[in-house]
Amino acid sequence: MPIAETIAIGTELLLGEIQDTNTHFLACQLRKAGIDFFRATIIGDNSARISQAVKDAASRADIVITSGGLGPTVDDPTREAVALAAGVELEFHEELWEQIQERFRRYGRTPTENNRRQAYIPHGATAITNPVGTAPAFFIEIGRSIVICLPGVPRELETLIDDQVFPLLHKRYHLDTVFKSVVIHAAGAGESQIDEWVSDLESNANPTVGLLAHPGVTDIRITARANSIDTADKMVCDMHTEIIKRIGAAYYGDDDTTLEEAVNQQLIAKELRVFLLLHGFDKGLETRTENLFPKMIYVYSSTEDDPSSPELEIARTSGYQIVIRADLFRVSNQTNLSITSLTPEGEKSITRSHGGHPGLAELWAENMLLDFIRRYLYNKTN
Numbered sequence: 001m002p003i004a005e006t007i008a009i010g011t012e013l014l015l016g017e018i019q020d021t022n023t024h025f026l027a028c029q030l031r032k033a034g035i036d037f038f039r040a041t042i043i044g045d046n047s048a049r050i051s052q053a054v055k056d057a058a059s060r061a062d063i064v065i066t067s068g069g070l071g072p073t074v075d076d077p078t079r080e081a082v083a084l085a086a087g088v089e090l091e092f093h094e095e096l097w098e099q100i101q102e103r104f105r106r107y108g109r110t111p112t113e114n115n116r117r118q119a120y121i122p123h124g125a126t127a128i129t130n131p132v133g134t135a136p137a138f139f140i141e142i143g144r145s146i147v148i149c150l151p152g153v154p155r156e157l158e159t160l161i162d163d164q165v166f167p168l169l170h171k172r173y174h175l176d177t178v179f180k181s182v183v184i185h186a187a188g189a190g191e192s193q194i195d196e197w198v199s200d201l202e203s204n205a206n207p208t209v210g211l212l213a214h215p216g217v218t219d220i221r222i223t224a225r226a227n228s229i230d231t232a233d234k235m236v237c238d239m240h241t242e243i244i245k246r247i248g249a250a251y252y253g254d255d256d257t258t259l260e261e262a263v264n265q266q267l268i269a270k271e272l273r274v275f276l277l278l279h280g281f282d283k284g285l286e287t288r289t290e291n292l293f294p295k296m297i298y299v300y301s302s303t304e305d306d307p308s309s310p311e312l313e314i315a316r317t318s319g320y321q322i323v324i325r326a327d328l329f330r331v332s333n334q335t336n337l338s339i340t341s342l343t344p345e346g347e348k349s350i351t352r353s354h355g356g357h358p359g360l361a362e363l364w365a366e367n368m369l370l371d372f373i374r375r376y377l378y379n380k381t382n
Contacts, residue, residue: 001225002062002173003036007053009068009078010152011044022067022157029161033169034177034225035063045069050081058085058145063169068152070135072114078149083122086142090120096127096136103134132159139168146172177225180232184220184243186250187259187371194218197246207235209243215360216367217259220247249378252371259370260288260297266377267296272322274373275315277302280328285366297373316342322373328365335361339372 006027008020023040030037038061043053050069057064069078083090097119104111111134121127121138128137128148133156139148148165150157169175186194191213195202198220201209207224220243224235244251252262267274276299278285286299298320300311305327315323327338335354340347350372354364 001034001036001177002169002175003038003060004030004063004065005039005041005057005061006037007050007057007064007066008040008042008152009045009050009066010042011075013042013068014044021154022152025154025158026065026067026161029166031179031181033166033175034179035169035173035175045075045077047077047081047084050077051084054082054085054142054147058142058147062145062173064142064145064147065165066147066149067157070118070137070149070151072112072117072135076117079117079120079122082125082140082147082149085147086122086124086140088123091123092120093127094119096121099129099136100134128160128164130156130160131163132156139165176227178227178229178232179223179225180229180236181221181223182236182240183255184222184240184247184251185253185257185259185262186218186220186247187216187252187367188375189218189247189250191218194220194247194250198243201239201243204239207239209239214367215354215356215364216371218250249375249382252374258288259367259374260285260292263370263374263377264289264292264296266374268294270377270380272296272377273320274298274322274324275312275318275320276300276369277309277311277315277323277325278328279303279305279326281326281365282362284362285369288366312342322376324369324373326365326369328362330358330361335365337365337368339369341372341376343376 006023008023012018013020020042027037041053043049054064066078069076079090097116100115100118101111118135122140125138125140128139130136133151133153135151137150137160139146150160191211194211198209207222210221212219222236222239224232226232226235252259274297278299278301281301289297289299302309312323312325322343324339324341329336335358337352340349352368354361
């Protein structure tokens with residue numbers, strides 16, 4: 001299986017002036033094509049540094065894809081840098097210049113002499129026609145690697161990848177590998193606990209298993225590589241079954257399923273409604289639950305620090321089977337969450353503490369509160 005690296009070129013990327021969306025797009029496309037993607041680099045508009053980055057990447061990878069630096073100005077140095085990396089000179093291509101002029105005529109504009117620079121590509125390179133922009137792309141062999149240089153404008157890069165670059169790579173490498181991924185969501189168990197349960201699976205070569213922690217939630221990613229979608233599906237399914245067996249009640253859904261959706265579905269199944277009175281929270285949980293349908297979770301934010309708020313009594317007598325008050329407050333170097341619930345089984349109070357960054361405390365508290373409800377419903381069933 002070929003190995004790929006990408007190099008995003010542009011000082012504006014390093015300054016944070018624009019976001020590098022091209023690397024994300026390329027990562028997704030490489031995964032779908034069954035190409036191993038091992039490294040991504042961002043580098044400024046410096047010909048010597050770009051040249052060295054290209055040489056280094058070409059020494060490690062079969063495929064190197066650069067994005068950006070193909071414009072007409074002096075600070076668009078990709079052509080010169082790649083020629084330097086390949087040890088060749090730039091060559092003027094009359095047919096590319098004609099294509100550039102034709103594009104400008106189509107847009108009702110006249111190219112400047114600067115645009116003529118875009119008709120130069122390294123000796124031995126093959127031009128890639130750009131039907132949606134003025135900058136020709138190209139590819140060149142450097143050692144065992146094919147170096148593909150694409151414009152940085154996302155719409156242009158995406159068009160060239162789909163229409164020309166990946167058909168080229170499929171033909172060159174006889175690509176028939178497919179990838180299948182699923183993300184398992186777990187709540188109420190920290191990353192270290194999840195790791196303890198599945199650590200042996202994390203060293204698996206195929207499918208791979210990896211963890212990603214969020215405030216109050218841990219994701220477990222399964223990725224399988226196979227020669228057919230059916231085989232990849234089975235590999236993912238078998239690993240999914242094994243992980244669910246190990247994490248038990250912590251599991252609440254896959255991929256796009258959110259914790260609030262999972263809780264709402266449980267409530268629908270049991271024909272129960274929840275009233276949440278929140279104190280010390282912003283509007284995050286209200287926003288997360290406002291589009292649930294049918295909506296079984298009602299959130300009321302209170303500025304009153306009164307445990308006997310009249311809204312709780314109103315909720316108890318208005319058809320809400322689960323009534324909860326949750327208080328979020330900062331104490332010393334940690335944030336505490338206090339939950340008091342009233343259900344048909346009685347009253348219950350718990351307190352949990354968050355010692356992480358204060359900016360993550362509310363999201364953690366929201367997820368802890370939702371998981372408190374989820375586990376109550378889970379235990380009511382099991």
